[in-house]
Amino acid sequence: MIDCFDIGGTYIRHGRLKPDGTVAEEARIKTPSGDWPAFVAAVKSCLQASDACPVSISLAGAYDRRTGLARVANIPSLNGLRAEDELAAALQRPVRITNDADCFALAEALQGTGRGKGNVFAIILGSGVGGGLVIDGKLVTGPGGIAGEWGHGPVVDPTAGGTIEGLPPFPCGCGLTNCVDAAGSARGLKRIHTLLSNETLSARAITTGWEDGEQKTSRTVEVYATLLSRALAMAVNLTGADIVPVGGGLSNEARLIALIDEKTRALALARYTEPLVVPGKHAREGGLVGAGIAGRLAFG
Ligand SMILES: [Zn+2]
Structure with a gap:
């Protein structure tokens, strides 16, 4: 026991x-x-x-x-x-x-969506952005135990694609600015919405508005998913992921995950014909x- x-x-x-x-x-x-x-x-x-x-x-x-x-x-x-x-x-x-x-990556790789797959890059989209990498059933850790942690490092350009040009830099809890974590977490989703629309909504209210076709929240979700998918596509290339199960609070948003999946696969170098970014079986x-x-x- x-x-x-x-x-x-x-x-x-x-x-x-x-x-x-x-x-x-x-x-x-x-x-x-x-x-x-x-x-x-x-x-x-x-x-x-x-x-x-x-x-x-x-x-x-x-x-x-x-x-x-x-x-x-x-x-x-x-x-x-x-x-x-x-x-x-x-x-x-x-x-x-x-x-x-x-732990989430191990759960998905051995008993979840990654069963039978070689490279499982599990990601967390919640109050923060994180990840873990399991290759052929073995957890990869590395110096500091941070292998798979794609959330930090100043890689998000706030002017990316011209969609949110002029927005101020996003400070991150790690001390850097414009990290994936600062834009791609639930907190980031709310922050993007406030900056674009000058109104404060919960992450759930933003995704619900988008699903109902509301204009301002739809723009926010488009910008959010675009920024996140660009960074995720690079992480997918780097890890050679066979599957990217999602955990954390935003994993409940099935349509949002599907949108991120579509955008990520469009940018990844390998050709994925099946869904790649999917809600984790053990997200909770x-x-x-x-x-x-x-x-x-x-x-x-
Ligand atoms: Zn950071």
Whole structure:
């Protein structure tokens, strides 16, 4: 048995890996902010004292296996810590930590839309833009554990295509400007709409307006999908993706994903005759399912 966790800035979700490979959520508690003893106690409260099952964690942050250091902006008590070692010592059991986008990528590659496919480039379109790469069933990580993270780096030209010429640069949380993350996240969609139309709408209201044929939201979605697809087509070329499953909040927007798919395939160098960018099968449960897979690979 392996105890699996999906740990984000808001919630800690817990489940146990079942023999059929599934992990159902059994508990959900608030993530203690900024307090290491409280964080350890919260994780401990989900475990059974009578066993010493290994723990596999999907973490909403970067984890560098080479240095052992975690970078987790939303959970200050974990940030900069040798998180696996510290948790293993505190819990008295083996601990494996995997980035949440990487967990989603593993879930899709081994038990989702990427089953039987070689190069699975799974992307997150939600409050941020992220990704993970699994090749022939093996997670690719690299220095810093950031392989597949296509969201950062100043690659989006705000004047691209002349469609939003004159818009100010998009600042990004990473310190750079005009990152894919700053324009391609749900936050970016809202920001583009505000800049183009001078009105503030939720991401859902924007996509709903577009689906209803409303003019201003339609322009926003066209600009958003164009900017995102240009960057995604480059990432598709780079990874040689066979499939690009989408997780995160925007993965619920089936028509938006279909539009991004169409635009991305039109720009990619390889010829894709089947849908390439698709909603992930584990868009909601990718953290827990992926933690189960990562735990099984690590602990057998
Ligand atoms: Zn950035």
